[in-house]
Amino acid sequence: MISLVAFALLAADGEPPLVAPEPPALDAIEFELAPIVYAAPPPPRPLPMPRIEVEAPSGLPPHVRSMLDAAIASGDAQAVATVTKLAKQTAPWAARDAEKLRDGFNNRIAEQKALAERQRHDRIKAASFFDGWSGELEFGASRATGNTRTLGLYGAAKGEREGLRVRHRFNGRADVQETNNETTTERWLLAYQPNFKFDDRLYAYGLGQYEHDRFLGYDSRYTLGGGFGYTVFTGPRLKLDIEGGPALRYTDFVDESDETTVAGRASIALKWAISPTASLNQDAAVYVESGNTNASSTIALDAKLFGPLRTRISYNIRYERDAPVDRDPVDTLSRATLVYTF
Numbered sequence: 001m002i003s004l005v006a007f008a009l010l011a012a013d014g015e016p017p018l019v020a021p022e023p024p025a026l027d028a029i030e031f032e033l034a035p036i037v038y039a040a041p042p043p044p045r046p047l048p049m050p051r052i053e054v055e056a057p058s059g060l061p062p063h064v065r066s067m068l069d070a071a072i073a074s075g076d077a078q079a080v081a082t083v084t085k086l087a088k089q090t091a092p093w094a095a096r097d098a099e100k101l102r103d104g105f106n107n108r109i110a111e112q113k114a115l116a117e118r119q120r121h122d123r124i125k126a127a128s129f130f131d132g133w134s135g136e137l138e139f140g141a142s143r144a145t146g147n148t149r150t151l152g153l154y155g156a157a158k159g160e161r162e163g164l165r166v167r168h169r170f171n172g173r174a175d176v177q178e179t180n181n182e183t184t185t186e187r188w189l190l191a192y193q194p195n196f197k198f199d200d201r202l203y204a205y206g207l208g209q210y211e212h213d214r215f216l217g218y219d220s221r222y223t224l225g226g227g228f229g230y231t232v233f234t235g236p237r238l239k240l241d242i243e244g245g246p247a248l249r250y251t252d253f254v255d256e257s258d259e260t261t262v263a264g265r266a267s268i269a270l271k272w273a274i275s276p277t278a279s280l281n282q283d284a285a286v287y288v289e290s291g292n293t294n295a296s297s298t299i300a301l302d303a304k305l306f307g308p309l310r311t312r313i314s315y316n317i318r319y320e321r322d323a324p325v326d327r328d329p330v331d332t333l334s335r336a337t338l339v340y341t342f
Contacts, residue, residue: 060087060094068098072105080105124164135159140337152177154335167195188212201231205243216320220252225265237273247287263289277304292322302339310339
C-alpha cells in the first residue's frame with residue numbers, strides 16, 4: 001500500500017513512475033537442496049537382568065534324613081559312613097548337618113566302648129582265678145562188630161581265661177581205641193600255657209606239656225618252653241597267633257633210653273568265623289631238635305547245631321622222625337565229634 005502512494009506522488013510531479021520489477025515466477029526459481037543424510041540410531045544398550053535371589057534350602061531332605069537315621073539305628077559304623085557320604089553328595093548345602101549326625105553317632109559308639117571296657121576291667125579285676133573261663137568240651141566214639149570188633153573213645157577239653165595282663169590257656173586230649181581186644185591207639189596230651197601281654201598283639205608265653213603215645217615210640221614226653229607270640233589278626237571274625245621260642249624236652253622212649261634235648265618250637269593257632277554258623281580252626285606245632293623232629297597239626301570245621309552244641313569234622317596229622325623201625329613216622333586221623341561250648 002505504501003508503494004502505491006509513492007507511485008501516485010511521483011506521477012503528480014511529472015516524473016515517470018518507477019516500475020517495480022515483477023517477482024520471478026515460482027516455477028522459474030531453481031532450488032538446490034543439500035542431500036539430507038540420515039544416520040541409523042545407535043543400538044539400544046541392553047538392560048541389566050535383574051538379580052534373582054534364590055534362598056538356599058536348609059536342612060537335610062526328609063528322604064535323605066530317613067536313610068541316615070536308619071543307618072544310625074543299625075549301629076553299623078561302615079553303613080553310617082557310606083550313607084553320610086551319599087547324603088553330602090545329594091544335599092551338599094546340608095553337608096554339615098550330615099556330618100553332625102555322623103559325628104554324634106561315632107561319639108556315642110566311642111562312649112559305649114569306653115564304658116564296656118571299664119566294666120570289663122572292673123569285672124576281671126574283681127574275679128577269682130576260677131571265674132571268667134571260656135572254652136569247649138569235645139566227645140566222640142566209634143564201635144564196630146562182626147569180623148572186626150573195635151571200640152574207640154575220644155575226648156578233649158580247651159579252656160581260656162583272659163586277664164588284664166595275663167592270658168591262661170589249658171588243653172587236654174585223650175584218644176583210645178581197641179581192635180579185637182587189643183589196644184591199637186593210645187594217646188594222651190595235657191598242656192598249660194600262660195601268656196603275658198605287652199599290648200593287644202605282642203606277648204611272651206610259657207609252656208608246660210605232657211604227652212603219651214607209645215605207638216609212636218615214647219611212653220612219656222615232658223616239655224618246658226617259652227618264647228614270644230604275636231597276634232597277626234585280631235578281628236572278631238579272624239584271629240591268628242604265631243609263636244616261637246626254645247624248649248627243653250625230656251622223652252622216655254619205649255625201647256630206648258631216656259633223652260633230654262633242647263629244641264626250637266614254632267606254632268600257629270587260627271580261628272576263622274566263616275559265617276554265624278560255621279567256623280574253621282587250626283592248631284599246629286613243630287619241634288626241631290638234634291636227631292629228631294616232630295610235628296602235629298589239627299584242622300577242624302565246626303557247624304552250629306543249636307544253642308552251645310556244635311558238630312565238628314577234624315583231621316589230625318602227626319609226624320615223628322625218630323619213630324620205631326616197625327612204625328610209620330606219619331599218623332593221620334579223621335573224626336566227627338560233638339562239641340559243647342561254654
